[in-house]
Amino acid sequence: xxxxxxxxxxxxxxxxxxxxxxxxxxxxxxxxxxxxxxxxxxxxxxxxxxxxxxxxxxxxxxxxxxxxxxxxxxxxxxxxxxxxxxxxxxxxxxxxxxxxxxxxxxxxxxxxxxxxxxxxxxxxxxxxxxxxxxxxxxxxxxxxxxxxxxxxxxxxxxxxxxxxxxxxxxxxxxxxxxxxxxxxxxxxxxxxxxxxxxxxxxxxxxxxxxxxxxxxxxxxxxxxxxxxxxxxxxxxxxxxxxxxxxxxxxxxxxxxxxxxxxxxxxxxxxxxxxxxxxxxxxxxxxxxxxxxxxxxxxxxxxxxxxxxxxxxxxxxxxxxxxxxxxxxxxxxxxxxxxxxxxxxxxxxxxxxxxxxxxxxxxxxxxxxxxxxxxx
Numbered sequence: 249x250x251x252x253x254x255x256x257x258x259x260x261x262x263x264x265x266x267x268x269x270x271x272x273x274x275x276x277x278x279x280x281x282x283x284x285x286x287x288x289x290x291x292x293x294x295x296x297x298x299x300x301x302x303x304x305x306x307x308x309x310x311x312x313x314x315x316x317x318x319x320x321x322x323x324x325x326x327x328x329x330x331x332x333x334x335x336x337x338x339x340x341x342x343x344x345x346x347x348x349x350x351x352x353x354x355x356x357x358x359x360x361x362x363x364x365x366x367x368x369x370x371x372x373x374x375x376x377x378x379x380x381x382x383x384x385x386x387x388x389x390x391x392x393x394x395x396x397x398x399x400x401x402x403x404x405x406x407x408x409x410x411x412x413x414x415x416x417x418x419x420x421x422x423x424x425x426x427x428x429x430x431x432x433x434x435x436x437x438x439x440x441x442x443x444x445x446x447x448x449x450x451x452x453x454x455x456x457x458x459x460x461x462x463x464x465x466x467x468x469x470x471x472x473x474x475x476x477x478x479x480x481x482x483x484x485x486x487x488x489x490x491x492x493x494x495x496x497x498x499x500x501x502x503x504x505x506x507x508x509x510x511x512x513x514x515x516x517x518x519x520x521x522x523x524x525x526x527x528x529x530x531x532x533x534x535x536x537x538x539x540x541x542x543x544x545x546x547x548x549x550x551x552x553x554x555x556x557x558x559x560x561x562x563x564x565x566x567x568x569x570x571x572x573x574x575x576x577x578x579x580x581x582x583x584x585x586x587x588x589x590x591x592x593x594x595x596x597x598x599x600x601x602x603x604x605x606x607x608x609x610x611x612x613x614x615x616x617x618x619x620x621x622x623x
Contacts, residue, residue, distance in 0.1 A: 340394070340468035342370040342456075347524055347534065348464045349592040349616065351397055353543045356420070356497075357433065358444045359460040361537045365524040366446070366463055368456040368472070377454045384451050388475035389458075393442045394468045395435035404440070413438055421493040424546040431488075445475055496549075500606045502539050504532070511613045515596050518615060523594055535598055538591065539608050548589070592616050 346366040348354040355361050368391070370380070383389065403411045416426040417434040429437055446458040456472065509532070516528045525531045542549065588611065591598040597616040602608050 338470060340470060341375050342368045342469040344368055344463045344465060344467040344469060346461060346463050346465040346467070347594050349595055351464050353538055353591040353593065354464045355462040355541065358446060358462045360462070360541060362460050363534045363537050364459065364461050366458050366461040368458065368469055370454040372454045375454065380451050380456060383448060383474060386448055386474040388445050389448050390473040390475055391444050391446060391469060392471040393463065394470065395440035395442055396466065396468055397464060398435055398440050400436060401440065418546055420546060421490050421496060423496065497542050499540060499542055499602065499608050502536050502608045502610065504610045505612065508610055508613065515613055515615055519594055519596055534593065535610060539600060539610065542606065543591065544589065
């Protein structure tokens with residue numbers, strides 16, 4: 249690019265000198281009555297010099313274009329017979345501010361929790377607010393994002409022979425049975441890119457407000473596209489029978505303990521200013537919608553409901569008190585009568601238990617130690 253600027257500067261100087269020289273000689277011809285032959289000869293020499301400079305700049309421009317085309321071809325095509333893939337210059341354009349503080353409890357699919365809200369905060373230095381004009385006319389939009397909390401992300405930087413990519417993943421609807429990764433929506437993929445749909449609620453400057461999301465707080469967003477019913481909703485589309493098996497993921501009922509509303513009111517004084525919800529009662533509806541699906545992992549569901557968790561020294565582990573287990577979705581603790589599970593929403597720790605008949609009892613809510621650790 250610097251070379252290109254230098255060439256155009258040379259061309260400009262040459263053109264200016266040629267113009268000045270022509271004017272100078274024409275002026276001298278009038279003032280000193282020099283022979284027209286001498287002036288014409290000098291003019292022809294300058295015109296030839298100018299033509300040569302123009303041809304040189306044109307040739308350099310063509311060479312630059314060919315080099316750019318070759319570079320694009322190299323980046324977009326395979327570099328060897330084993331189809332080694334190349335990288336592309338992509339970076340997040342927005343960050344998600346979601347009601348889901350951790351992966352645990354974030355819905356497995358979009359629109360399952362209608363009250364699940366999020367705001368996409370766009371990088372105004374890369375995405376001008378005008379980019380969102382017209383999106384408010386759509387009811388829903390597609391969001392392409394990165395599974396940034398995957399625990400195996402470091403493998404992506406290793407050579408393919410060392411990455412140990414898993415071709416099959418465990419599927420909740422198959423009770424932990426395995427299926428090819430491209431037949432699932434698993435976040436653990438060769439490229440950790442997710443696709444989801446959400447309801448468009450409003451646009452406020454460089455912020456897009458959404459509902460029905462399945463995005464964890466802090467998710468990097470790569471792109472947003474409008475949802476088009478005439479082509480995005482395929483009439484007669486089919487899925488395998490195991491995908492239709494929702495029985496394993498639903499619960500019988502969700503009930504709140506007698507003192508829960510009082511505890512929520514106490515916590516709301518701290519959460520209200522940053523909350524995506526207008527009142528404690530609305531937040532309570534969110535909790536009910538989230539827990540109406542069994543959000544436990546496959547290993548958690550397979551444990552007995554009074555399964556004791558002990559360390560090597562024999563002491564009981566309170567897994568909900570450690571950051572590691574929040575990140576690993578192992579949010580539960582041992583009690584004498586039942587296992588207590590934890591759900592973190594907007595920095596509030598919702599503790600609940602679930603009996604053998606899949607009835608959920610929401611016990612208490614406190615300010616999350618996980619949130620305090622991050623702050």
